[in-house]
Amino acid sequence: MHFHDCFVQGCDGSILIDGAGTEKTAPPNLLLRGYEVIDDAKRQLEQACPGVVSCADILALAARDSVVLSNGPGWPVPTGRRDGRVSLASDTANLPGFRDSVDLQKQKFAAKGLNTQDLVALVGGHTIGTVACQFAQYRMYNFNSSVTVDPSISPSFLSQFQSLCPANGDASKRVALDTGSENRFDNSFFGNLQSGRGILESDQMLWTDPSTRTLVQRFLGIRGLLGLTFSVEFARSMVKMSSIGVKTGTDGEIRKVCSAIN
Structure with a gap:
């Protein structure tokens, strides 16, 4: 949020x-x-x-x-x-958006003063949390005019994915964004991307796009690459993000209740 x-x-x-x-x-x-x-x-x-x-x-x-x-x-x-x-x-x-290309994701992050490493780190926040099936079902049943199933989904994961979000199932059903480790903050989310187990298309693109794959590998600690500690970089990127467009001084107000302007 x-x-x-x-x-x-x-x-x-x-x-x-x-x-x-x-x-x-x-x-x-x-x-x-x-x-x-x-x-x-x-x-x-x-x-x-x-x-x-x-x-x-x-x-x-x-x-x-x-x-x-x-x-x-x-x-x-x-x-x-x-x-x-x-x-x-x-x-x-x-x-x-959940269907945005990596290039478009980069543009939207750059417009807020965030770079590509910030993008990958902050999307890694999906290591905890869930999403509604409606944002992922099309990947398995109606991907595009050429193929039914998104080819970036691992064949070994497809049946599990389909059982989580059936074709005619409840589109509002929540599924974990990091299958197998949804309640723990760790780097397993990136391992799922490497294995073709990403839930959102925009997440999985971070592995299929060469411009971001190296960062995913570095957060995973792949041998031979300059390592990055995901938790450290995530925290740094959160500090940057939480400073975007901050209002101080006489700009804005202190609301009495959060759901309504004073």
Whole structure:
């Protein structure tokens, strides 16, 4: 959710606002979950210190803490963000899409000051979490006009993938983005990409595209390549991402409730 917030209007909590035509109602955000966690934290903070802690800061801190609780790294989260007053579904075109090519993903990240290593590291955050089948079913049953099945799916994984997301099954069913290790922060997500077991097409492309494959290999510690420690680089990239478009000073506000502008 923090990622979806920062890529639209900056890290200002605009993803949290309810109402017609807000970011929350846009297709890329319709199946995001966990708003109640942020709302509950805000209620408790307003009781203890009203008007002090922004929803944007709560979201940034919750993102860090959820990774730590999943055995992942921590990172410094400077506070002082203010909440935005604008939330438009039309602005979500900035978000990377599940069918975006690597080149398009790079363009969208670069527009936010993030490089290719940041892209691969941050997508590696899919080591924890789930996604709805509707974003992956087409890969197995209606990939394109030439082939039914996405050729980047490993044949040895296809039957398992199909059992997770049947052709006529519930499109809203959630499946792990990192099969076999969905509740633990580690680099197994990249191993799944190497093995053709990525769930999202945009994720699997990080292995099939030569320009990002080397980074996947380095996060896996492939012998002969200059190694990168995934947890360290993920934390560094999160620090960069959580600083995108931050509002401070008199810009924005401190919302009383996260789901509504004051």
